[in-house]
Amino acid sequence: MTDARLTGGALRGAVDLSGLVRAAQAPVPATGAAEASAPSGGVVRDVDDASFGEVVEQSRTVPVVVEFYADGIAPVLGPIVASYGGRLALATVDGNRSPQVAQAFQIQQVPAVVALVGGRPLPLFVGIPSEPEVRQVLDQVLELAAQNGVTGSIPLDGDAVAEEAAEPPLPPLHQAAFDAISAGDYAAAATAYRAAIAQNPRDQLAVAGLAQVSLLQRLEGLVAADVRAAAAAAPDDADAQLAVADLDLSGGHVDDAFARLLRVFPSQQAEAKAAIRARLLDYFEIVGVDDPRTIAGRRALTNLLY
Numbered sequence: 001m002t003d004a005r006l007t008g009g010a011l012r013g014a015v016d017l018s019g020l021v022r023a024a025q026a027p028v029p030a031t032g033a034a035e036a037s038a039p040s041g042g043v044v045r046d047v048d049d050a051s052f053g054e055v056v057e058q059s060r061t062v063p064v065v066v067e068f069y070a071d072g073i074a075p076v077l078g079p080i081v082a083s084y085g086g087r088l089a090l091a092t093v094d095g096n097r098s099p100q101v102a103q104a105f106q107i108q109q110v111p112a113v114v115a116l117v118g119g120r121p122l123p124l125f126v127g128i129p130s131e132p133e134v135r136q137v138l139d140q141v142l143e144l145a146a147q148n149g150v151t152g153s154i155p156l157d158g159d160a161v162a163e164e165a166a167e168p169p170l171p172p173l174h175q176a177a178f179d180a181i182s183a184g185d186y187a188a189a190a191t192a193y194r195a196a197i198a199q200n201p202r203d204q205l206a207v208a209g210l211a212q213v214s215l216l217q218r219l220e221g222l223v224a225a226d227v228r229a230a231a232a233a234a235p236d237d238a239d240a241q242l243a244v245a246d247l248d249l250s251g252g253h254v255d256d257a258f259a260r261l262l263r264v265f266p267s268q269q270a271e272a273k274a275a276i277r278a279r280l281l282d283y284f285e286i287v288g289v290d291d292p293r294t295i296a297g298r299r300a301l302t303n304l305l306y
Contacts, residue, residue, distance in 0.1 A: 043154050044078045044090045049100040055091045059116035061152035063145040064089045065124070065138065068105070068112045070096045070252030072212050072286030076182050077113065080134055086154040087142060096252025108224050109250045117145045127220065130184040171196070177209055186220070189213040204285075211282040218246050236264060238272035242279055254287055258297040265304050277301065 047055055055064055065088055069075045081090040095102035095110055105114055105121065115122040122144075124137055145151065170178060173196040180189035190213045196206035224247055231237075231244035241264045248257035261276050268276065280301055284294045 043082050043086055043088070043156070044092070046092045046094075047101075048093070048098045052091070052093070052098070052101045055089075056116060056119050058089060059120075059150070060118050061150065062087070062089050062154055063141050063150055064091055064116045065141070066091045066093060066105075066114045066116060068093050068095045068102060068107050068110045068114075070094060070110045070250065071254055071288070071291075072208070072215070072283075073110050073250060074212070075111070076128055076178075077134065079182060080131060080138070084138065084142075086156050088138060089154055094252070096254075107251075109219070109247055110252065115141045117141065118148050118150050127216070128181070128184050131182060133184070173199070174205065174209070177206075177213070181213060181216075186213045186217045190217065204289075208285040208288075211285040214282065215246055215250065215286065218243075219250055222247070236267055238264060238268050238276060242275065245279065245283075249283055249286065254283075254291075254293050257283060258293065258300075262297070262300050262304065265301075277305070 055066065058064055065077060065081055067075045067077050067090060069092060071094075075090075075092040077090055078092075081088050093101050095107050095112075105112075105123075109126065111128050112126045113124045113128070115124055122141070124141075128134070169175065173192045177189040177192035177196070180186070180192060190210055193206045193210035193213065196203050197210065200206070222243070227240075227243045227247055231240045234240045241260055245257040245260045248254075248260065258280070261280055265273060265276050280297065284298060287294050
């Protein structure tokens with residue numbers, strides 16, 4: 001977990017968000033103007049390049065946690081942030097589809113989490129630590145926000161809460177996996193998903209979930225620069241290319257991950273080919289079997305196999 005350094009009362013940050021604010025404040029075309037300019041409410045909201053300026057402005061009255069995710073790496077902090085009763089807001093950002101925001105915060109891999117207090121950024125962590133650790137950091141964010149006069153809150157929408165409560169519950173094993181992911185316990189999540197697959201081998205959500213938490217497990221403790229340096233030094237080494245492909249996928253660079261493994265596949269021995277094939281099949285589940293990139297990648301892998 002990145003050291004959030006929330007011990008001082010003053011906020012410092014080198015990230016320039018002025019361009020994103022200006023983009024959000026720019027005039028919109030007359031057609032659909034009301035829809036484009038109306039901010040979405042609630043404690044948790046998904047935002048993009050066009051709407052992120054609203055988040056910066058919101059952070060001047062209530063501290064905002066920003067969780068970056070990408071294809072197959074779903075945001076998980078919603079329940080934790082919601083439990084603070086409106087004293088915190090959460091903005092989730094698909095880094096692959098919002099490159100300006102990701103670049104502004106210098107996001108290299110996901111999940112990654114920052115905070116905004118009074119329009120100023122604070123890096124929190126890369127990856128999702130255990131729930132107690134997350135809460136400890138969020139408590140520090142609130143303390144620092146109070147020191148800087150950011151003490152507002154978001155009115156809770158009772159109707160929305162009731163509607164959310166009315167949603168059907170997840171199957172027990174899926175719920176166990178979700179809870180484990182929220183707590184940063186990827187091994188327990190994987191065990192729950194494997195049990196769900198054992199009960200129903202056609203449970204595609206469990207298959208995709210297992211592929212996702214397996215990716216998160218492999219990424220734990222890695223230093224991105226070291227992984228990329230090793231891959232550059234050994235372009236035909238299967239293990240090195242598998243590791244950097246994980247980084248590519250976690251950062252939303254799906255095509256790069258697929259192309260890297262498809263390129264190295266033909267030159268490998270049988271054991272390495274089997275490992276690359278298995279990894280690509282996992283990626284296909286993470287990205288989505290109906291995604292055009294998966295369809296193209298699966299076709300390319302089939303051509304290499306046969």
